[in-house]
Amino acid sequence: MSERLIDVLDEHGRVRHTYPITLGEPGASAAEESYEAKALEAAAHSELAPDEELREFTAKPHASRSGPLQPYGDSLRSDSExxxxxxxxxxxxxxxxxxxxxxxxxxxxxxxxxxxxxxxxxxxxxxxxxxxxxxxxxxxxxxxxxxxxxx
CATH class of the missing domain: 1.10.20 (Histone, subunit A)
Structure with missing residues (x-):
């Protein structure tokens, strides 16, 4: 399985939450769009924002930073993803x-x-x-x- 950090951004381009997204079987790779789509679903499931705002959200790969793959920037639990x-x-x-x-x-x-x-x-x-x-x-x-x- 492959895990990547994906940022979910609001309509102003601000990072609202970063999700660790895991896709695929061991040794397989998935398209970047699949990670982004799963991050947006995770944002909906975790009720990151009101439904009207969520429709304007986008996702992108997180810019690399040292350390373990973990969300940052808010207190929402993303581990159920x-x-x-x-x-x-x-x-x-x-x-x-x-x-x-x-x-x-x-x-x-x-x-x-x-x-x-x-x-x-x-x-x-x-x-x-x-x-x-x-x-x-x-x-x-x-x-x-x-x-x-x-x-």
Missing amino acids: TKLGLEQVVREHAYLLWVEEGRPEGRATDHWRRALEEHVRHRAYVLWRQEGCPEGRAEEHWNRVCEFQEF
């Missing part, structure tokens, strides 16, 4: 569900599935809203989010 980050977000949510239900024994798998489904549903909803709430396309957005996260 990677497989490892998604696992951590779902684990934390599953734990909260478990606590809310009184810490029942033997239901870890149920809590995990519910947390994952809620996370994916929320991301599909955000994407649907970002695209202007088109009627009759909810399933399309669900499928895009599932594909995006390799569900």
